[in-house]
Amino acid sequence: MKRPEGFDKAAQQPDPASAKPRRKRGAADSGATGGDSAVSSKKLRASRAPKVSSPTATRAPAPSAAREASTPTAGKKAPRTPRERSRFRLSRAEPSPDVVAKRQLRRAARDRRRAEKAELRRFTRRARTRKYTLLSIAALVAVLLGLIAVAVFSPILALRTVIVDGTNRIDPAEIQAAVETQEGTPLALLDFDAINTELSVFPLIRSYVTEIVPPDTLLVHIVEREPIGSVTIDGVFTLVDPAGITIQESAERIAGVPLIDIGGADTSSPAFAAVTEVLLALPADLRARVESVSATTKDDVSFVLSGVGQRVVWGSASDSARKAALLEALISQRDPAEAGEFDVSAPSNGIFRPS
Template sequence: MKRPQGFERPAQPRQAAPDAAQRKAQADARPTAPPASNESAARRRRADGASRRPSTAAPGAGSDPASASARTERIEPLRAQRPLRASDPHEDSERPVGADTAAGTAGADPIGAASVGAETARATSAPPSGTPGGWAARRALAKATRARRRYERAEVRRFTVRSRRRRLAWGVSLGAVGLLVVAVLIGAYSPIMALRDVRVEGASRVQAADVAAAFEPMLGTPLALVDRASVQEAMSGFPLIETYQTEAVPPGTLVVRIVERTPVGVIETDDGLALVDAAGVVMDRPESRPEGQPLITVDGGVSGDGFRAVASVVRALPADVRAQVTAASAETADDVTLQVGDAKVVWGSAEESGLKADVLAALLAAAPPGSVSLYDVSAPTSPVTM
């Protein structure tokens, strides 16, 4: 198997050649073979004499074949066993300690682990530190251990790259959301975003300065804390305002857009004349009928169907025609009549009021009120003048 890159076998330290004094000391230390025992020497002498003595028995003389073969059998001398010589301190380092274990488990290790294990085994089989090359062996062991650790860390990183990327993505996303929330909270509730100016748009009958003054208690409040209830309380003192809309403009401006109520006429009440709009809200109580506002006469007051029909007709009239209307009345929702100068206008119901208003404007242009006394636009496709 090819050794992975980065796990080369460490260089083995080269032993220095022993000089003549060391070789002589090793020879003197090596024990010699012990002398053979007397019994062994006697046995060899008898065997040598038997081999040189000629046989006196004639072949085939009737002697016992077994005894003849025993007399002619040569006895092999016993060889003295060679005693074990003293072990060399460097002799055990030729076979690494744990080499069998490393070889047996190489197939179970991941790619490159067997090579690192072999390097470690060879490094651990080095001579002791007191012998020549001991420090080099310890350095090789440390190098192999570091290589093994680097390999394991690389494998862990390789198999956990997806989870690490996923954790990094989640961390970045949550961090961005957290920073955004913190920035919004700081910006919305800090004094930088406090209310300092109120701008009023759409005011005509209502004084814009009076509307802005109603918001003075809110000055200094962060725009995010200016709620609907506070705005409604400030606008409740202006009955001429029909609808309003607020818009916060950073860093400290509140824009108030208002739509004033449009009066449709004057109606007689128990308390006198009342200028009302289409919803029947009293806008003013004048002493006499204002110029351009018709006097409305209906059954049931401002809550009846007749008033709602008259109000819808008056609001549909063009401005130049409306200025000429002096009175409006209705007993029911289908018999609305108007008074234009000395002429009477039969309107009918409030349906198709836009078309009827256009037809009446054309009739007034063609025949002024002084020339006719009646305009009937209840059927706008067939108007009648008399």
């Protein structure tokens, strides 16, 4: 039955297992205490009987009661090992403010270090890129220099062949023999001073140019001295170039070049300089016809043409180009077989005097 303070408790049934055998008392005791024993035994059986409640009287335990039920009481032993109990107590213990502050400081320090490293990497990115670029270029240059050094100093690029061109009076074999001391030397290590010394003994060589042709060839381009004529020195015919350098000596007159008569002066005299200037001003075909040329001073140059012995009075070496053009015009107007004298000492007025 429902009452204001709750439902009535159900009648408790006596527990047969929990009932204890009653001790027999004497007649005096049972008679004196019969009523009290009956009342106390009823109360004892009512307290030991299980409580049975109706389905409508069942209540759900409160959350606080559930938490209290799940929490081990102080009187009961928790079913955990010592390590688990320690972890359980640490997890439930709230950290102190000092511990929280230290954790926050450590976290802030870590964040600051990360931020500083990120900023450092950002500001030094260009420097690192430039450094890597320079290192890459340096490595590439070193590799290239190594390859060049191996190729240059390798015996594969040693001198084995000498080719000579531009010679007319000089035997190319003599030039090759003079340079053969350099054979077997790497092309990059050729001693050009030694080559110059060897080639300077050839008077016919005016100049030369060397050219390296890999892998093993040296080209020597020779420019020979062009003889301008021959002079007689102590009864010896000496072939000279315009600079007066001796090209060849012979006991007999050298054919193909005019004989120069400068009155016993040497090749450094003004008369020889005037003669060479006049000869160089003549056209090549006309110069080839000159048999002899003479001068005692720089102003009285004259020469004789081959054939009938026509003579040309030139005078000084000034205006040689105009005199050469005037002489060509006069020769074209006269008979080659007619003997006589051409006078072009005055470039504006040429004269032919028949003999």
